[in-house]
Amino acid sequence: MMWFVLISGLVLVIYTIVILQFRGGIGKNLVPKTQLQLPNISIVVALKNEAENVKNLVASLKSIDYPKENLEIIMVNDHSTDDTLTHLKNSTNISVYSNAENGKKRALELGIKKAKGDWIAVTDADCELSGSWLKSMTSFITEETKMVLGPVFIADGSGFLTDLQTIEFLALQGATSGSAGNSSPISANGANMLFKKKAFEQVNPYEDNYHLNTGDDQFLMMAIHNEFSNGIVYAQHTDAMVHTKPVRSWNKYIQQRVRWASKGAAYSDWSIKLKGVIILTTSLVVVSSFLYGLFLTNYYLAFGFVFAKMLVDSALILPMKRFSGTRYNPLSLMVSAIFYPFMVVFAVVVGGLKISKVN
Secondary structure (H helix, E strand, O other), X not given: OHHHHHHHXXXXXXXXXXXXHHHXXXXXXXXXXXXXXXXXXXXXXXXXXXXXXXXXXXXXHHOOOOOHHHEEEEEEEOOOOOOHHHHHHOOOOOEEEEOOOOOHHHHHHHHHHHOOOOEEEEOOOOEEEOOXXXXXXXXXXXXXXXXXXXXXXXXXXXXXXXXXXXXXXXXXXXXXXXXXXXXXXXXXXXXOEEEEHHHHHHHOOOOOOOOOOOOHHHXXXXXXXXXXXXXXXXXXXXXXXXXXOOOOOHHHHHHHHXXXXXXXXXXXXXXXXXXXXXXXXXXXXXXXXXXXXXXXXXXXXXXXXXXXXXXXXXXXXXXXXXXXXXXXXXXXXXXXXXHHXXXXXXXXXXXXXXXXHHO
């Protein structure tokens, strides 16, 4: 057992170093400035079966405080089988297109091709946007900037499943902010991004991953970073925040996490892959120590690594909690510290099996 504890402890130390590196980068891009001349922006949203959200989305986008002459709204219907297209056609002052091919990536490409703006802003149909969203995002643009990653958090709700997603997004946004602040971004969220149209066209981000029905945001971020090493920043400002609805059922939550995990095998960035391996290995340590400790009735072993990882993760969760004003039940944090490593291992294994079947 001593060797097990020593090796597990070493893994946790490596994980701690990675998390503290992220923590050190949080807020480094916090240099917003008022743009003397606001850029021309095209908001592009790909929608599929979003009839229940599309009215609120259109109303939210039209209420954005941005000069109308510098803004256009493009909606791309991706083979919806509900009334999404009908609602879109009844909306005024937006451009509506239908995706002739399949998948969100193709839909986004169509919208970006049709866009007249120099910059493309993307979000999702179930998101809540502030009126100052675009002005806040553009305030982070410098001469080097090719992409602005915006903060995304879970909208207020109740119950453990919502709390679990809330805590998960806080940690993820901490890693996103910190890694971007260190000029080595590891993640992006398509619910809130702003990028230069010419940069998108130059990097052709989806060329090798159309077969994956996920990762439009991640592959774009990696492609831009690969071409423009200092071109990505994180907009850590409250006006830039976007809130997305939590998944309401366990089945959908698990399916979503498996889908997210499945894209990892296609990553070409070794640094992101390495960090993913460290996170997975740490989760394996927590899972194995928890089960092994329970088997031996050694509760120090069973809960020791769980508690240690929770403390390390708090280095990302707490600053982003303060920044976002997000709330969750403290008990949920402790329960999620046990549950989430199991979810990570499960999602990676199942996601890997799905990719192997496709290939």
